Amino acid sequence: MKYIDEFRQRDLAETLAAAIDREADHRRHYRIMEFCGGHTHAIFRYGVQDLMPANVRFIHGPGCPVCVLPIGRIDSAIALVEVHGVILCTYGDMLRVPASDRRSLLKVKAEGGDVRMVYSTQDALKIARDNPGRQVVFFAIGFETTTPPTAVALQQAQAEGLQNFSVFCNHVLTPAAMRAILDAPQRAGEAALAIDGFLGPSHVSTIIGSHAYAPLARRYGKPVVIAGFEPLDVMQSALMVIRQLNEGRCEVENEYSRVVTAEGNRKAQARVAEVFELRPTFEWRGLGLVADSALRIRPEYANLDAEQRFEVAAISASDVKGCECPSILRGVKRPVDCKLFGTVCSPENPMGSCMVSSEGACAAYWSYGRFRQPDDAGAVQEGVA
Amino acid sequence: MSRFPMRLDIRRGHVDMSHGSGGRAMAQLIDELFLHHLDNALLRQGNDQAAFTVSAGRMVMSTDGHVISPLFFPGGDIGSLAVHGTLNDIAMSGAKPLYLAAGFILEEGFPLADLERIVISMAAAANAAGVPVVTGDTKVVERGKGDGVFITTTGVGVVPEGLAISGDGARPGDAILISGSMGDHGVAIMSSRENLEFETRIESDSAALHTLVAAMVDAVPEIHCLRDPTRGGLATTLNELAQQSGVGMRLREATIPVRSAVQAACELLGLDPLYVANEGKLICICPAVAAERLLAVMRNHPLAAEAAIIGEVVEDAESFVQMETSFGGSRIVDWLAGEQLPRIC
Numbered sequence: 001m002k003y004i005d006e007f008r009q010r011d012l013a014e015t016l017a018a019a020i021d022r023e024a025d026h027r028r029h030y031r032i033m034e035f036c037g038g039h040t041h042a043i044f045r046y047g048v049q050d051l052m053p054a055n056v057r058f059i060h061g062p063g064c065p066v067c068v069l070p071i072g073r074i075d076s077a078i079a080l081v082e083v084h085g086v087i088l089c090t091y092g093d094m095l096r097v098p099a100s101d102r103r104s105l106l107k108v109k110a111e112g113g114d115v116r117m118v119y120s121t122q123d124a125l126k127i128a129r130d131n132p133g134r135q136v137v138f139f140a141i142g143f144e145t146t147t148p149p150t151a152v153a154l155q156q157a158q159a160e161g162l163q164n165f166s167v168f169c170n171h172v173l174t175p176a177a178m179r180a181i182l183d184a185p186q187r188a189g190e191a192a193l194a195i196d197g198f199l200g201p202s203h204v205s206t207i208i209g210s211h212a213y214a215p216l217a218r219r220y221g222k223p224v225v226i227a228g229f230e231p232l233d234v235m236q237s238a239l240m241v242i243r244q245l246n247e248g249r250c251e252v253e254n255e256y257s258r259v260v261t262a263e264g265n266r267k268a269q270a271r272v273a274e275v276f277e278l279r280p281t282f283e284w285r286g287l288g289l290v291a292d293s294a295l296r297i298r299p300e301y302a303n304l305d306a307e308q309r310f311e312v313a314a315i316s317a318s319d320v321k322g323c324e325c326p327s328i329l330r331g332v333k334r335p336v337d338c339k340l341f342g343t344v345c346s347p348e349n350p351m352g353s354c355m356v357s358s359e360g361a362c363a364a365y366w367s368y369g370r371f372r373q374p375d376d377a378g379a380v381q382e383g384v385a
Numbered sequence: 386m387s388r389f390p391m392r393l394d395i396r397r398g399h400v401d402m403s404h405g406s407g408g409r410a411m412a413q414l415i416d417e418l419f420l421h422h423l424d425n426a427l428l429r430q431g432n433d434q435a436a437f438t439v440s441a442g443r444m445v446m447s448t449d450g451h452v453i454s455p456l457f458f459p460g461g462d463i464g465s466l467a468v469h470g471t472l473n474d475i476a477m478s479g480a481k482p483l484y485l486a487a488g489f490i491l492e493e494g495f496p497l498a499d500l501e502r503i504v505i506s507m508a509a510a511a512n513a514a515g516v517p518v519v520t521g522d523t524k525v526v527e528r529g530k531g532d533g534v535f536i537t538t539t540g541v542g543v544v545p546e547g548l549a550i551s552g553d554g555a556r557p558g559d560a561i562l563i564s565g566s567m568g569d570h571g572v573a574i575m576s577s578r579e580n581l582e583f584e585t586r587i588e589s590d591s592a593a594l595h596t597l598v599a600a601m602v603d604a605v606p607e608i609h610c611l612r613d614p615t616r617g618g619l620a621t622t623l624n625e626l627a628q629q630s631g632v633g634m635r636l637r638e639a640t641i642p643v644r645s646a647v648q649a650a651c652e653l654l655g656l657d658p659l660y661v662a663n664e665g666k667l668i669c670i671c672p673a674v675a676a677e678r679l680l681a682v683m684r685n686h687p688l689a690a691e692a693a694i695i696g697e698v699v700e701d702a703e704s705f706v707q708m709e710t711s712f713g714g715s716r717i718v719d720w721l722a723g724e725q726l727p728r729i730c
Binding site for chain 1: 717
């Protein structure tokens with residue numbers, strides 16, 4: 001397939017693997033966190049780890065939008081359906097995410113709740129237009145990639161005077177999450193955070209631009225390479241991180257230059273700024289409360305904010321006991337270190353968020369790599385610096 | 386002369402509750418629509434059952450409910466699918482299918498013209514396969530209690546002597562073959578359901594596979610397993626077979642045919658073609674020595690021109706299906722978990 005197969009070629013992969021093997025200093029380790037679930041998915045689906053030397057490891061980050069949404073927010077969405085009787089429109093991967101009491105939107109739907117899967121915010125607007133007698137809420141989730149379409153939908157609804165449409169906003173910000181990972185204090189019984197560099201997000205960066213990561217690279221001394229989602233992109237970007245580390249550089253480089261620019265998509269940024277403002281703090285599954293890490297709807301659009309229209313109560317629900325998602329999302333534990341992994345927690349019956357989406361670290365381990373020994377497939381190695 | 390003074394208005398009429406009441410309206414629907422198109426000697430007897438003589442030997446029986454939406458899709462409709470689905474389930478034992486039964490659940494208000502289109506398509510599929518629908522049933526449910534039409538088909542067939550084809554028959558060392566490209570049906574359905582237009586029209590592969598199977602078992606009677614990778618696709622079906630046989634499998638991704646239009650649609654929808662349904666393809670596991678001979682026979686049949694050997698059966702206490710990726714790495718090909726849901730980013 002044109003424009004896709006070019007980035008999945010085996011001979012190029014072999015050439016890159018040879019270059020990585022040649023350039024990686026065998027006396028040290030390279031621990032590279034791929035922030036995005038899209039990268040995690042590509043690494044497992046194509047078996048990229050198999051082509052890396054033993055001292056180059058991928059650490060799977062929290063960049064899976066459904067994985068980081070706290071249980072309380074899903075409970076709130078369920079309350080919108082069950083208490084307020086709204087039509088709740090949501091992206092497909094949100095349906096199976098576990099809420100409190102082993103419930104999920106899929107189960108709410110089965111019990112008669114009006115939950116509808118949509119492909120875009122435009123579908124949600126259409127449902128609102130087609131059902132003037134019903135309240136329609138769009139369950140907005142995701143990083144900077146999915147934020148502009150939500151902004152556009154809010155502006156359209158405002159312009160049309162669509163009275164029965166509102167948005168339950170859960171949009172979150174990538175650079176804030178990367179900072180939170182690097183700032184997190186070591187917890188008792190946990191390994192020290194060991195990240196030498198980052199593969200930066202691809203789709204998110206098309207919106208916010210590669211410049212957005214410059215303060216982070218400078219402040220923490222970690223190289224960031226914006227990487228495309230194809231397996232050759234991942235390998236090329238890993239090589240770029242390795243070169244920076246070998247040369248003692250900590251810069252933002254852009255491997256995904258066929259799409260991402262330094263300044264990003266200015267029009268999209270402007271739309272987002274018109275509609276959203278920073279939330280002082282927001283809870284992330286795995287990272288806890290993170291300052292300035294999420295967006296809320298501006299007062300000018302308050303009439304379209306589901307949290308105000310329906311007085312959504314802030315529900316704080318704790319994660320399942322024993323679930324290691326918090327440590328896994330910060331890259332300090334591997335899925336196989338979790339007692340629940342593969343015993344009570346599996347993709348059919350996810351306990352923690354990392355098992356829900358195919359982009360989650362646990363689901364990827366389970367679906368694509370569980371037959372391997374723990375030392376393969378991205379283990380965090382201790383005692384080697 | 387017809388038994389009914391006024392012919393059924395198929396062009397403008399709709400199914401109503403009387404069509405399932407057992408009265409004259411139902412008799413007319415059966416007469417002028419079902420019997421008219423599906424006509425054969427056994428059905429024409431008008432009994433509540435079909436009586437026929439069977440030869441000695443092992444018989445197989447299978448049933449399959451069809452609830453597809455949309456009812457009409459590129460490459461087929463619920464009528465042809467209901468015939469192919471059951472014929473294939475019968476054929477996957479190596480059997481020659483003999484007769485079909487069909488049960489219709491119709492929703493009040495369903496257009497008779499659509500029903501006729503479905504029955505004509507069903508009759509064409511049954512005729513082409515040489516397997517008549519010999520008995521049937523019609524029920525009507527109130528508006529809102531169904532989704533237009535549901536069709537359940539049941540089939541019987543007879544297994545030629547000397548065959549022992551079963552899902553638990555795979556042995557380490559066996560070769561794994563498939564009869565053609567993966568994912569066509571599921572992508573055709575999904576794109577018509579979501580109104581996605583692609584430059585290349587993707588058609589369902591819905592087809593009856595019993596003549597292909599007949600040629601295969603004739604050439605290689607020692608085939609160990611046959612199964613059609615319908616819901617859950619190739620990945621799920623191979624996992625079923627691995628589990629049933631207590632073996633593992635090793636696949637080579639590069640050998641698995643996937644049409645580029647299907648590949649592109651899957652990229653767009655965030656799906657993996659190995660998990661997408663097929664309705665006219667089969668998986669075959671046979672002793673390695675017979676694999677090349679069987680492949681040649683398959684490629685000679687119009688429904689398996691793109692047949693390929695995609696891997697082999699290995700010893701594995703945990704029954705893992707592993708795959709060498711086209712990229713040069715390796716991964717597990719696991720069961721499908723839940724429904725395949727489109728990803729958002």
